[in-house]
Amino acid sequence: MEGVILGLLAAVLYGIGTFFAKVVSNEDPYLQWIIVNIVGIVLCVILFGGKCRNLLDYPNKVLIYGVIAAILVICGTLALYYGLNKGKASVVVPLSSIGPAITTVLAIIFLKEQLSFTQIAGIAMILSGVIVLSINS
Known part of the structure; x- marks a missing residue:
């Protein structure tokens, strides 16, 4: 049940965040992408700094999958923001x-x-x- 609640929370937060991203992406989709990544790094350091083990303690497979996931999510997010710049949020977001x-x-x-x-x-x-x-x- 906890996973369902967190999934719904993620959807609500993502939906509201994407609305604001549309406003910024109308001006410049790359600016939105840069802002998301800078804020994301800062939040990660504040919230999770010191909670992870040393990177070398993780199996190589976990690290490789983590890097692949990060690259794909970053590229997907950039495509979303560029799509919001070029199209209507009411179409781009449901497709995403x-x-x-x-x-x-x-x-x-x-x-x-x-x-x-x-x-x-x-x-x-x-x-x-x-x-x-x-x-x-």
């Missing part, structure tokens, strides 16, 4: 929300996670909604 469905498919294939019928139906509805929202744009 397909990401969790991709994560779910990868988790099923590679992590052998199981989905209930209700979860599958929910993902199908979300994908259908994204398609409907983007058809007339």
